[in-house]
Amino acid sequence: MKTCLVVDDSRVIRKVSRRILEDLGFEVAEASDGVEAMAWCSAVMPDAILLDWRMPAMDGMEFLRRLRAEPGGARPKVIFCTVENEIDQIREALDAGADEFIMKPFDGGIVAGKLAYLGVAA
Amino acid sequence: MIAPSDLTFVAALCLARAGLKVNTDKAYLIDSRLAPVARREGYDSPEDFITALRNRGDARQAWAAVEAMVLPEPEFFRDRALFDALADRVMPDLAHARGGEPVRVWSAACGTGQEVYSLAMRLAEAPALAGQVDLFASDLSERSLEKAQAGLYSQFEVQRGLSARNLVRHFEKSGEAFVLSPRIRQMVRWRRVNLMDDLTRLGQFDLLLCRGLLGQLAPEAREKVLAQLQGALAPGGRLVLGLKDVAGDRFDRLAPELGLHGAPGEAVRSAA
Numbered sequence: 001m002k003t004c005l006v007v008d009d010s011r012v013i014r015k016v017s018r019r020i021l022e023d024l025g026f027e028v029a030e031a032s033d034g035v036e037a038m039a040w041c042s043a044v045m046p047d048a049i050l051l052d053w054r055m056p057a058m059d060g061m062e063f064l065r066r067l068r069a070e071p072g073g074a075r076p077k078v079i080f081c082t083v084e085n086e087i088d089q090i091r092e093a094l095d096a097g098a099d100e101f102i103m104k105p106f107d108g109g110i111v112a113g114k115l116a117y118l119g120v121a122a
Numbered sequence: 123m124i125a126p127s128d129l130t131f132v133a134a135l136c137l138a139r140a141g142l143k144v145n146t147d148k149a150y151l152i153d154s155r156l157a158p159v160a161r162r163e164g165y166d167s168p169e170d171f172i173t174a175l176r177n178r179g180d181a182r183q184a185w186a187a188v189e190a191m192v193l194p195e196p197e198f199f200r201d202r203a204l205f206d207a208l209a210d211r212v213m214p215d216l217a218h219a220r221g222g223e224p225v226r227v228w229s230a231a232c233g234t235g236q237e238v239y240s241l242a243m244r245l246a247e248a249p250a251l252a253g254q255v256d257l258f259a260s261d262l263s264e265r266s267l268e269k270a271q272a273g274l275y276s277q278f279e280v281q282r283g284l285s286a287r288n289l290v291r292h293f294e295k296s297g298e299a300f301v302l303s304p305r306i307r308q309m310v311r312w313r314r315v316n317l318m319d320d321l322t323r324l325g326q327f328d329l330l331l332c333r334g335l336l337g338q339l340a341p342e343a344r345e346k347v348l349a350q351l352q353g354a355l356a357p358g359g360r361l362v363l364g365l366k367d368v369a370g371d372r373f374d375r376l377a378p379e380l381g382l383h384g385a386p387g388e389a390v391r392s393a394a
Contacts, residue, residue: 020147085277091290101286103277108147109195110281117202117285 002122003027003044007037007060008052008081013104017050017081020108024115025122034058038066045072048120050111051098053082053089061096068097077118081106123149124156128172132156132187135175139188148195150278155190162186192338196233198283199240200333201365204380208329209244209251212360212382216328217254219358224256228327228354230317231335232259235270235310236283238331239302242309243288252309258327260315271312273302317347326356333364333381348372352385360384 004026006017011032018028029046031037033055040046049067053060060080067073077099084090085103093101100114115121124132129146136142144152153168160171163183175184199205216225229238238259245252261267280289280300293300315324317335330351336344352372355361361373361383369375373383 085295087290087293087295090286094286094290098286101289103281105150106281107150109145109151110278113197113281113283 001025001027002048002120003029003046004048004050005029005031005037005040005046005076006050007031007034007055007063008050009033009055010052013052013081017111020111021050023108024112034060034063034066037063041067041070041073041076046076048077048079048115048118050079050081050102053080053084053093061093064093064096064098077115077120079111079114079118081111124153124168124172128169131172131176132191135184136188136191139184140192142188142192144191151195152191156187159186159190195282196236196279198236198280198288200237200283201380202283204362204382205240205244207377207380207382208241208362209248213245213255213329214251216358216360217251220254220328222254225254225329226325226327226356227255227257227329228324228331229257229259230315230330230332230351232261232266232270233263233334234266234275234279235259235273236279237333238270238310239273239306240283242306243292245309246292246306257310258313258324259310260313262314262316264314267312267314271307273307274299275302276300317350318343321350321354324354326359327354328356328359329362330355330359331362333362333367335364336367337364345370355385357385358388 004021006014006028008014009032014030021028029040031040035057051060051064064078079100079102080093080098081102081104083104090101099118102110102114129149129152132152133144133146136144156168156171160168163171165171165174175187213225232238238257242257245255274296276299280293292303292306332351336347339347348369351361363369363381363383365381369383374386376382376384
């Protein structure tokens, strides 16, 4: 079973994302900021990461840069999932090594479409 | 937003009336589909409309709601493999066969333009090929055409089938919406066309796409449109139908997994 780590400081968003991803057949883990997410990834790299941008402790961009510098950290497909929606911000995320970008609000169809496009089917 | 219990009600209605599977995760889609119908029926909001459907059970209104949900959801690069095949194989082959004459491509029943713009974005990556292709698009609906020509899409719409890289490459933010670059928009010529009318004035096309329409038509209308498309297809041309569409004996299925068709007997001749 493919795994997806949901990184978001909102419990509600984590719950919504979990439901969508579980319906798609993923095993889901949750982290509430970049620090928790790094701890997860040091233990076991997920296949995909749904990543919020603005979070306390360590934000999504900082997490992404550290992740990509880790051994095996290039492998997970990272999809930003954030309220940020300016073209320059999306470009910045892609340049930093994100694979895809979802602008909130989102739904199951959008998440499924992005994962399919990246070739991460559960 | 519409309450979950109302979404479930609408989904159950569509299933019972038309065997239609409505994904209740897509609240925004149901909202955007029902809003125009609600307005037309004199309600202030989709929520009020659904409440009336529940309480009064008016059969005509119920059908209006179901019909609004039948239309396919527009999406960029729907059936992605098709766009790869068209850009990498089909259009280069047609360009070769035309020997310098432009390859005429027609996106029929183009709706709000996602299909033809997807083709245009692929062509923009292959400038030599793009120079040999003329893109036309048509729809019955003036409103759809206006939206398509403006190239203005909501945040939800640009997340349907469009990769973040293509979004960054080809779109700018315009208020809360996203607008497609003039460079891509200028690749397409638009016209309002009713596929039931005489189409001979449009000339013939080397590649014809009609992927979202046949399934919505009554059998006689479907037969008529297929005959019209047959007349509009240039010798050696290719027709792309929806994956579930059945062309009958007017066309040969060349690649069923892509919905790609050609004139009868032609595949046999070209293989010989």
